[in-house]
Amino acid sequence: MSHHAYALPVLAVATLTSTGCGTAVPDCAASGTTETARQIVSNTVEETFQQSRNQFEHLADSFDKTLEPEVDTIQYRLENIRTREFDEASQRYACTATLAATMNGREETQELRYTSQHNAEGEHYVEIQGLTEQRIGELLTVAFREGAE
Incomplete structure (x- = not known):
């Protein structure tokens, strides 16, 4: 059995609704921030899976498991949210x-690292850091069920 470690950094970003000048940046636990981060993860995992489906099916088979057909039904949630820092400037x-x-x-x-800020247009901008193909593969193990078909 051969395992390949991938270290391809994936920088996933999304903007949320427009905000007016002077509006505070949503913090780490704000619903707009966490929902956007969750959606970025979901979309990135789904896109990566679709691009590498054969690899994930082979990996599941090597563990004598079957890959669930509906990867888009994986549910994501953020817990234990922490602010590492706030850059005032x-x-x-x-x-x-x-x-x-x-x-x-x-x-x-x-663990997931992300940022929350406004972009130049004043929109809420959320960026996910370090969502590599290997980490996505680890998340996808929830789609492995017992027994190869």
Whole structure:
């Protein structure tokens, strides 16, 4: 059995609704921040899975497991949200949270780093850091069920 470690950094970003001048940057635990971060993770995992489906199916088979067909039904939530720092000059929050991925009673967790700030247009801008292909693969293990077909 061969395992490949990937260290491709994935920088996933999204902007949320426009905000007016002088509006405070949503902090790490704000619903707009956490929902956007959760959606970025979901979209990134889904896109990576679709691009590398054969690799994930082979990996599942090597563990005598079957890959669930509906990876898009994995549920993601952020827990234990922490503010690592707030940069007053750039009005930017650096955040850490525990990302939990669940599917059919199986769960995988890992630490997630993200930022919350406004972009030049005044929109809420959330950026996920370090979501590598290897980390995405670890999240996708919740889609492995017992027994190869």
